[in-house]
Amino acid sequence: MPLRDLLLGLFVIAIWALNIIVIKVGVEELPPLLITTIRFMLVAALLVPFYPVARAQLPFLLLLSVTFGSLHFALLFIGLEHAEAGTxxxxxxxxxxxxxxxxxxxxxxxxxxxxxxxxxxxxxGIAVIAGGPTLPSPLPLTILLLSALGWAISQLLIKRGPPIAPLALAGWVALFAVPQVALGSWLFESGQWQAIKQASWVGWGAIIYTAVMSSIVAYGIWYTLLRRHPINRVIPMTLLTPVFAVGLGALLMGDSLGIHKLIGGGLVVSGIALIVIKFRRAPRLA
Known part of the structure; x- marks a missing residue:
C-alpha cells in the first residue's frame, strides 16, 4: 500500500476514534436521542438529494435503519452518556x-x-474489563453490547442485501432512522428545546463532526481505499480504532488506564485480529 493511502487509512481511524470522544462530549450538552436525531437529519440532508436509490431497495433500507440507525447508533449515544469513552x-x-x-x-x-x-x-477480554473499576453499571454495559449487536446484524444484512453505494446507504438509513429516534426522544427524554437553546458551540460542533467527518468524510475515504486495495490490507487498520480511542480518552477526557482496561483491551483487540486477518501460507520451496 502506498504511503499516501496508508496515511489516509490512519486518518480515517483517527476520525473514528475521536468520534467516540466527540459523542461523549456531545451527550453532556444534549440528550443522546436528541443529538442522534439531529445527526441523522444532517446526514440525510447532505446525502439523500445526491444519492437516489431504486424503489425496490427502500424496504431493505428501512430494515437497516432499525438495526443500524436505532439499534446501533442510538444505543451507542445512550451508552456513552454513562461510560468512559475508551471503555x-x-x-x-x-x-x-x-x-x-x-x-x-x-x-x-x-x-x-x-x-x-x-x-x-x-x-x-470483556470478562477482564468487567473485573475492573472502569466498567459502566449493568444497564449502560448492556446498552453498549446491544449497540455492538446492532452493528453486527447490520453488517450481515449489508453483506446479503442488494448492492447500494455506501454514501447512498448512509443517507437513506439516516433518513428512515430520523422518525424512530425522534419518537424515542419524545417518549423518554425531556427538556429538548431548552437543551437546544442552551447548547454551546461544543455541542453543535459534536453533531457536525459525527455527521460530516465520521459518517461522510471518513466512510468516503474508507470505501475508496477498499476499492483500491485488497480487503485484508485495509480492514486490519480498524483494530487501531479502540487503541486510539482509549489513548484519546485518557489524554482528552482524563479516563483511567487501569490494568484491567489495558489487559482486557489487549485481549479484545488480539481476538478481533485473529477473526479479521487472513494469514496466507508461505509457498513451498521446490
Missing amino acids: GALLVQMGTPFATLLAVVFFKERLGPKRIVGLLLSFA
Missing part, C-alpha cells in the same frame, strides 16, 4: 465477534480454529 470503544468492538457468531448460526459459516481462538480471546 465504550472497546465494548462496541464486540460487534465483530457477534457478527462472526451470527454468521455461523444463520449462514452456516465455518469457524475454524483461528477464529474460535479469536472469539475466546475477545470474550475473555
Whole structure:
C-alpha cells in the first residue's frame, strides 16, 4: 500500500476514534436521542438529494435503519452518556465477534480454529474489563453490547442485501432512522428545546463532526481505499480504532488506564485480529 493511502487509512481511524470522544462530549450538552436525531437529519440532508436509490431497495433500507440507525447508533449515544469513552470503544468492538457468531448460526459459516481462538480471546477480554473499576453499571454495559449487536446484524444484512453505494446507504438509513429516534426522544427524554437553546458551540460542533467527518468524510475515504486495495490490507487498520480511542480518552477526557482496561483491551483487540486477518501460507520451496 502506498504511503499516501496508508496515511489516509490512519486518518480515517483517527476520525473514528475521536468520534467516540466527540459523542461523549456531545451527550453532556444534549440528550443522546436528541443529538442522534439531529445527526441523522444532517446526514440525510447532505446525502439523500445526491444519492437516489431504486424503489425496490427502500424496504431493505428501512430494515437497516432499525438495526443500524436505532439499534446501533442510538444505543451507542445512550451508552456513552454513562461510560468512559475508551471503555465504550472497546465494548462496541464486540460487534465483530457477534457478527462472526451470527454468521455461523444463520449462514452456516465455518469457524475454524483461528477464529474460535479469536472469539475466546475477545470474550475473555470483556470478562477482564468487567473485573475492573472502569466498567459502566449493568444497564449502560448492556446498552453498549446491544449497540455492538446492532452493528453486527447490520453488517450481515449489508453483506446479503442488494448492492447500494455506501454514501447512498448512509443517507437513506439516516433518513428512515430520523422518525424512530425522534419518537424515542419524545417518549423518554425531556427538556429538548431548552437543551437546544442552551447548547454551546461544543455541542453543535459534536453533531457536525459525527455527521460530516465520521459518517461522510471518513466512510468516503474508507470505501475508496477498499476499492483500491485488497480487503485484508485495509480492514486490519480498524483494530487501531479502540487503541486510539482509549489513548484519546485518557489524554482528552482524563479516563483511567487501569490494568484491567489495558489487559482486557489487549485481549479484545488480539481476538478481533485473529477473526479479521487472513494469514496466507508461505509457498513451498521446490
